[in-house]
Amino acid sequence: MPYVEGQTIHDADSHVMELPGTINRYIDPKFRDAFVEKTGRKDVLPEWFAKAAEKQRDPEFRAGAEANILLRKNYEALGAFVADDRPKTLDYLGFASQLVFTTACLSNFGLEQMGEVELAIETARAHNRMMTEFCSVDRRLLATGYVPLIDRARAPELAREAIAMGAKAIIVPSRHPPGFSPSHVELDALWALVEEAGLPILFHVGGEEKMHRDYLENGLPYVKDFHGGDENFTSLTFMAIPLSVWQTLSALVVDGVFDRFPNLKFGAIELGASWLPSLMKFLDSGVAAFGREERLQKLTGKPSEILRRQLRVTPYPHEDTRWIIENSGEEMILFSSDFPHVEGGRNPLKRFNDSLEGVSERAKRRFYRDNFIDLMGKGLDPALHDLPTLAAA
Numbered sequence: 001m002p003y004v005e006g007q008t009i010h011d012a013d014s015h016v017m018e019l020p021g022t023i024n025r026y027i028d029p030k031f032r033d034a035f036v037e038k039t040g041r042k043d044v045l046p047e048w049f050a051k052a053a054e055k056q057r058d059p060e061f062r063a064g065a066e067a068n069i070l071l072r073k074n075y076e077a078l079g080a081f082v083a084d085d086r087p088k089t090l091d092y093l094g095f096a097s098q099l100v101f102t103t104a105c106l107s108n109f110g111l112e113q114m115g116e117v118e119l120a121i122e123t124a125r126a127h128n129r130m131m132t133e134f135c136s137v138d139r140r141l142l143a144t145g146y147v148p149l150i151d152r153a154r155a156p157e158l159a160r161e162a163i164a165m166g167a168k169a170i171i172v173p174s175r176h177p178p179g180f181s182p183s184h185v186e187l188d189a190l191w192a193l194v195e196e197a198g199l200p201i202l203f204h205v206g207g208e209e210k211m212h213r214d215y216l217e218n219g220l221p222y223v224k225d226f227h228g229g230d231e232n233f234t235s236l237t238f239m240a241i242p243l244s245v246w247q248t249l250s251a252l253v254v255d256g257v258f259d260r261f262p263n264l265k266f267g268a269i270e271l272g273a274s275w276l277p278s279l280m281k282f283l284d285s286g287v288a289a290f291g292r293e294e295r296l297q298k299l300t301g302k303p304s305e306i307l308r309r310q311l312r313v314t315p316y317p318h319e320d321t322r323w324i325i326e327n328s329g330e331e332m333i334l335f336s337s338d339f340p341h342v343e344g345g346r347n348p349l350k351r352f353n354d355s356l357e358g359v360s361e362r363a364k365r366r367f368y369r370d371n372f373i374d375l376m377g378k379g380l381d382p383a384l385h386d387l388p389t390l391a392a393a
Contacts, residue, residue: 003070003094004094004095008096009095009096010368013344014100014336014339015102015341016081019075020104022081031123039111041104052076056082069092070347077089077340078092080340083134086138087137087140090140093337095337096140097372099144100131100143101171102127105123112177112178121148121158125158125161128158136166140384145163146172149190150177150178160193174207176251183252183254194264195261198378200267200375202268202269205269208243249268250286253283256299258310259300266310270316272315274315280304312334312375317344317345317355321333325356331370331374334375336348369386
């Protein structure tokens, strides 16, 4: 019996848990040594990971996969890193489709911030090969391709390549590229290409500017995160997650990118959503205060209306989803499981259902189904809009 029954649910956030060194095999050999030198990422499988891989081959362990589909996390989850297992994972989950993101490459290894333009581009290409190959085993798996904005002239070329490989959405970093705004007019060729393809532009956690380390120097011991280290999320560093996407979205709206490409959809994935109503209100307020600016007079509507038209966002399961919907718009918010990451929890459907208590059935349908279909456009085969059993009903 699948986790989801009797309704169509699309999952806007899931992940591959790449074994260490996986990306190295997809990097052009001419750049592999430089990649290892700059990032320290060798194609070596530590003993702990070797045991995880061996566990996935154990028949007794595999026999419990269905019963533990949302209980086993990270490398223990079925289909976490073995592509041929992922279709069975979707069968057990019961989702109609899943957007699939990397785990190891979410920041492109910081190469853009290092100024390593060529290496950043080649590593993005390797990521796109890896993700499209993984997702090629099942059309329900929607591969994401990454395009660094660091080279404005080559960004459209990278997007075109990723789409040709089979990417169903294009990820760009939520932080600004070094030295210029993501709203730079020379990036219009990128937005035009993706709009023409009918695919969305996505921001995902990991591509943002982190909280400055000085805030962590409080004279007390470092706080460990739920993974046991101090390099990931804590209650304090969590606060900085939406700051980059807030600024980037503001620039894209104010500088007219949304209006120049009105059919281009944007998605903010695993960045939370409690900030969204405030951004919409703050942008409207800013436009009212600085309305004499020529660029603002050219906007096709209030910023909140423009965002409502083109932006879709995934809340975390611990957020008040009903409040977010009521204060932003029921057409803006999407379901996501974050499978197989620990952060997604063991029962995301219950947590979201509890949070949605009191909203209309139309709003619930939009949250679980319609808004995802709208976001994905041509990236989602119409045959996947509904589960076959429901489509036939």
